[in-house]
Amino acid sequence: MDCEEVRQLLDPYVDGELDLTRQLAIEAHLAECNSCREAAQRITSCSRFIRVNLPVYRAPPGLKSKVRTTLANEDKPKFRWFREHGRRLAYAAALLLLSCALAWTWLTLSPSKDKELIAEAVSNHSRSLMVSHLVDCASGDQHAIKQWFDGKVDYSPPVADLTQAGYTLVGGRIDILEQRPVAAIVYQHGKNLLNLFVWPATSRKIDMDVRSERGYHFCAWNLAGLNFFCISEISAADLEKFEDELREKINL
Amino acid sequence: MGEERRQFEEIFLPFLDAAYNLARWIVQHDQDAQDIVQEAYLRAFKGFHGFRGGNGRAWLLTIVRNTAYSWIHKHAPDEKLVPYEEEKHAEIISFDQSAREITTEKRKEYLENALVRLPTEYREVIVLYELEGLSYKELALALDIPVGTVMSRLSRGRRRLQQEFTQIRNAEAVNGL
Missing domain, CATH: 1.10.1740.10 (RNA polymerase sigma factor, region 2, helix turn helix motif)
Incomplete structure (x- = not known):
């Protein structure tokens, strides 16, 4: 650094406002340059002179209470309530709105869709029992059934062997639910048959605890991007057990 | 409350x-x-x-x-700041020199008057830095100017203050005679 550059930065140097690199560069220069060193000293004493001799005005007595009165007037209870609770109020309003939206969705959209789905599933199930169209692929072998579905539906429904739990595989067929072909896997439990519909949960996820309609029990859940809907005459407890066994097998 | x-x-x-x-x-x-x-x-x-x-x-x-x-x-929208004529090449006489043999009361009085005579932009930098102890960064934020401008304003403000002080002292010395 030459003298000119140093002089430009002498004030911030004296004030300790320079970055370390330039601070050190100037220190190095001052160690060798008398006139710049004197200039730096002049700035230091100038600053000290100002601080010592410049009058500092103190707030006149009474100003503090005037300020506090001004603030108190601004802080009238009604405004204060909104300022202090405004945020909470906004949250509450947002929450309320959200609940309304959810309730609306729940009340209008989902139950009617679920209702349709249930009606369809019930009729699918009863039709499968009445006409001789229970399965298109009669097999007790999970791999054979899985293979049969391959190419008939554009996803791969998990077919689980639940013989040990008391649910034997009867076979598979293609059925229609929600205007789309779905995989139907048929199990037998005692004398009763069980239809398990599986399809991708792309448009919506289904989740229903065990319920009954027209003498059938049914329940639904979603897992790994698929909707599962199973329906049967078996007891609610047996249906729950089926769900648990199946979930476990699929997860393995 | x-x-x-x-x-x-x-x-x-x-x-x-x-x-x-x-x-x-x-x-x-x-x-x-x-x-x-x-x-x-x-x-x-x-x-x-x-x-x-x-x-x-x-x-x-x-x-x-x-x-x-x-x-x-x-x-006071019409109050125009008195154009400040900087004596660019005037020698800067440091406070230490110019305030020599002056009473403390006079020093304070001259310094106050000198600061009042500076344009506000310099006055506020000096008050905020020297009296209120704001850092360059805080000054930059407060005045909404770059740190580099803070640097040059403070530097120039100090020099101008010394010039004003010297002028006042000289004028007083003449009047006093």
């Missing part, structure tokens, strides 16, 4: 002297400075939720400074 107001007062009332001092230096008038301080505290309180902690003093002084300027703009 509202919890918010209690917090606000706790943080900012200790800076009342600093706020008054700055306003007083900018407008040069006691009552006006008091009005400005009151208005600035009100503004600060209204904007309290925007205060993110940190240096409350610098934050408040920024508001005081801005309030003072809008006050000047409103109450």
